[in-house]
Amino acid sequence: MAFLELDGVSKSFTVNGKTKPVLREINLSIEQGEFVAIVGFSGSGKTTLMSLMAGLILPDEGEVRLHGERVTGPSPNRGIVFQNYSLLPWLTVFENVKLAVDQVCRGWTTERKRERVLEYLKMVNLSPAAQKRPAQLSGGMRQRVSVARTLAMDPEVLLLDEPLGALDALTRATLQDEIERIWERDRKTCVLITNDLDEALLLADRIIPMTAGPGATLGPSFAVDAERPRDRRAIAKGAEFKHLRRELTEWLLTVARQQPTLPVSAPSSPQHPVVSGAAT
Amino acid sequence: MKIKATILNGLQLAGLGAFDPVVRLLSGENPSAQLPKIGQFILMPIGGFALFLAVWTIAASSIQTRYGSIPNxxxxxxxxxxxxxxxxxxxxxxxxxxxxxxxxxxxxxxxxxxxxxxxxxxxxxxxxxxxxxxxxxxxxxxxxxxxRKYAGSPSYLDQIRTSLLTVFTGFVLASAIAIPVGILCGLSPVFMACVNPFIQIFKPVSPLAWLPIVMIVVGALYTTDPSEAWFEKSFISSAITVALCSLWPTLTNTALGVASIDKDYINVARVLQLSPSSRVFKIILPASLPLMFTGLRISLGVGWMVLIAAEMLAQNPGLGKFVWDMFQNGSSETLAQIMVAVFTIGGIGFLLDRIMIVCQRMVSFDSAVSA
Incomplete structure (x- = not known):
């Protein structure tokens, strides 16, 4: 039995009386301790998929199961890092993390809770900013707070919903390294949603491309067997990575051609996944 | 340098940004950058006021009323x-x-x-x-x-004090009703649907319509012996009228603030499985504070305007009664004294608004506060 399972999951939304299928027939099983990346076009329903796994929304058909039990709502054991950080702006960095610690570590002494908050802030290199408010932080720092808050809940599954999507390339690279380092520490089951193929290649054990919406579904798995920690240069130049990247890109573009709603004439348009250095 | 930054921040917070260039000039910053700002934000308003006084002086001497000429x-x-x-x-x-x-x-x-x-x-x-x-x-x-109590008529400052006390009481009363009801409205669309007709109908009602009802009801219910009562009937009637007229902006803004709370915050609360009460106190209330304070600020302004009318009719010994008494006296000083009252009312209204702006800035976490 897989650790986290999606079994025939479909979801549609009704807007102005019109029902629009977003996801159909999603089947996915993730083993404990596995790092899975899901890549796909913008607007293909990746965030919907993430919300389903988090339990923030429930599927129309099929079910999501965590170690065999059906997911019926959100819970701290499926910690989600939101794309837009979702920090509470009236609380300091410390208080934002403490909100999660207070909720998960009931019955602990104040001192022990404080130590836990500080421990996680240290893990994301934010100790000096503990008393600042989110508005005083850069985007990268805000996302670190969000990561610390989620990790402090000690979730069984870590759901990363395009966590670095809004950051500049250099900050992205730094945070990717940090996510890698933190993940190596206790190898939690992790699902990363991204539109950056290189990010997926750097972090994931397995990459699953998603077809374009509406009615998106998952494609075949592409295993990434390379040793960790992976070298950024090897990802840019290494033959194995080049091959994987080409295959993934081919797959995504083929799927996109079959979808008449998507512009496929310009493969480098921002609608498409980032395929820097890909030999298409 | 640190002192300067503190002063500048304080001015900004108090809404006295106009004096920013003066502080900078005094601290030795480039005068050519500061002087135009001083001209625009300080000298121009002073000039405008001087012009107003001049027009007033000229106009005053040319209008004759039954109490003599308009006071200059x-x-x-x-x-x-x-x-x-x-x-x-x-x-x-x-x-x-x-x-x-x-x-x-x-x-x-x-x-x-x-x-x-x-x-x-x-x-x-x-x-x-x-x-x-x-x-x-x-x-x-x-x-x-x-x-035995002093029976002489209250002085002007006593009347100002009564007015402030009345408006403050009414405002507290209004907030005590409007904030909880507003939160409930924002949380529950069903409750909102129930309450909305009342809000829409009572919101535009003038204080002059409320006052007689309030006076009669207060007269019927508040039967404590006047010599032992803590408050006068007229004071209570005025305060309740102020509350009835000023609670609407707080109510609607609180409801809006709670209803339009960022969905992400709610998602955070859901993932953390916060209990309903911590959801309200840790997420919903802090998130809607800025809009709530916008409402409170409008309410206090409305309350102060309503108060004068209420005092005139209820004969509550405050500024409104002062204006009315002066009007009834009809001496040669009547108009001048009423004008003093007009400036006092305006000045106090302005101060109250400033105080609310400072409170609003202190609770708002986003810097977007309209002046």
Whole structure:
């Protein structure tokens, strides 16, 4: 039995009386301790998929199961890092993390809770900013707070919903390294949603491309067997990575051609996944 | 440097950004950058005010009313000074009254004590009953003297104080109703649907329509003996009318703030499985505070405007009654004194608004606060 399972999951939304299928027939099983990346076009329903796994929304058909039990709502054991950080702006960095610690570590002494908050802030290199408010932080720092808050809940599954999507390339690279380092520490089951193929290649054990919406579904798995920690240069130049990247890109573009709603004439348009250095 | 930054921040917070360039100039920053700003934000308003005074002076002399010509700025200034002087005199009179009263009461008490000592003396056994009777009489006189209150009319500053107290009471009352109801409205669309018709119908009602109802109801319910009551009826009627008219902006803004809370915050609360009460107190209330304070600020402004009308009709000893009394007196100083009241009302309204802006800036986590 897989650790986290999606079994025939479909979801549609009704807007102005019109029902629009977003996801159909999603089947996915993730083993404990596995790092899975899901890549796909913008607007293909990746965030919907993430919300389903988090339990923030429930599927129309099929079910999501965590170690065999059906997911019926959100819970701290499926910690989600939101794309837009979702920090509470009236609380300091410390208080934002403490909100999660207070909720998960009931019955602990104040001192022990404080130590836990500080421990996680240290893990994301934010100790000096503990008393600042989110508005005083850069985007990268805000996302670190969000990561610390989620990790402090000690979730069984870590759901990363395009966590670095809004950051500049250099900050992205730094945070990717940090996510890698933190993940190596206790190898939690992790699902990363991204539109950056290189990010997926750097972090994931397995990459699953998603077809374009509406009615998106998952494609075949592409295993990434390379040793960790992976070298950024090897990802840019290494033959194995080049091959994987080409295959993934081919797959995504083929799927996109079959979808008449998507512009496929310009493969480098921002609608498409980032395929820097890909030999298409 | 640090002091300068603190002062500049303080000015910004207090909404006195106009004085920013002055501080910068005094601290030695480039005058060519600061002087135009001083010109625009300080000299221009002063110039505008001077122009207003000039037009007023000219216009005043050309309009004749049954109380004489319209007072010019100087006459208003004089009237203001007279009101202040009268306040000082009233204060002195009142103090003297209470000193005299206490002195007299003390004399009665002492007399009663003397009479009792005499009554206890065996030599006066024959007169004992009459002496005791006299002592009791003096006790009664002392008690009734202490109950006497200064009956002179309140001074201008006393009236301002009453007005402030009334508006503050009404505002607190309005907030105590509007904030909880607003939160409920924002949380529950069903509750909102139930309450909305009342909000829409009562919101535009003028204070003048509420006041008679309030006065009658207060008159029926508030039957405490006037000499023992903490508040006068007119005070309570005015405060309730202020509350009835000023609670709507707070209510609607609180409801809007709670209803339009960022969905991400709610998602955080859901993932953390916060209990309903911590969801309200840790997420929803702090997130809707800025809009709530926008509402409170509008409410206080409305309350202050309503108050003057309410006081006029309810005869609550405040600024509204002052204006009405002056109008009824019809002396040559009437118009000047009413104009002093107009400027006072405006000035206090402005100050109250500034105070609310400072509060609003202090609670808002996003810097977008409209001035």
């Amino acid at each position: 700025p100087k006459a208003v200034w004089v009237a203001g000074s007279q009101l202040l002087a009268a306040h000082q005199k009233t204060t002195a009179d009142r103090q003297q009254f209470y000193v005299d009263r206490d002195k007299q009461a003390k004399e009665y008490v002492e007399k009663a004590a003397t009479l009792r000592t005499a009554a206890a003396d065996p030599k006066n056994a024959a007169l004992k009953d009459r002496l005791d009777e006299a002592a009791v009489k003096n006790d009664g006189l002392a008690a009734s003297t202490m109950k």
